[in-house]
Amino acid sequence: DADVTQTPRNRITKTGKRIMLECSQTKGHDRMYWYRQDPGLGLRLIYYSFDVKDINKGEISDGYSVSRQAQAKFSLSLESAIPNQTALYFCATSEARGGNTGELFFGEGSRLTVL
């Protein structure tokens, strides 16, 4: 089983619908992230959480919200999806920074299409 699991892997929805992407991890890491990948723009940080009670906005948080339900679970919501939120979304985890490189471990991605 994957260490970082994202569901769903693919989703097609319509403008205005509410969408939730879920992420769970078995690595025991405290830190979790949501990134968005678009061609030519790379990976951009949407939200991140350094522990269950800590949620922070990233570069492009407008139109998104998150919930850290437990150390192992971090979900991303689009309250009212719009076509320019069509993208590949990645969840990632890392250990706390102190003493290590902070390597990110990514899930396999959730492809979202908003019509």
Add this chain to the structure above:
Amino acid sequence: QQQVKQSPQSLIVQKGGIPIINCAYENTAFDYFPWYQQFPGKGPALLIAIRPDVSEKKEGRFTISFNKSAKQFSLHIMDSQPGDSATYFCAARGVGGKLIFGQGTELSVKP
């Protein structure tokens, strides 16, 4: 604004060639510079990384060259193979441990 600029966006080389991917940054507070490799349908995975007090790091066929004064770093792939075909992202770690990624380079190694 894009704090880490990566080029080229795409690159095609023949097997055995040496593709070079370049990245530039502005923020001198960045303290760690990793490269991630992503195969189609998969998430990115750490390939190699360097700290700014080192000018070069090699791991197998992959080498990072780092120029602190120019605020640039690059990835070289020696004796490239078709299996190296992937998207490569440079990144830089800033305040609070967040990684800022470059735009990505899609590499194709032809047999």
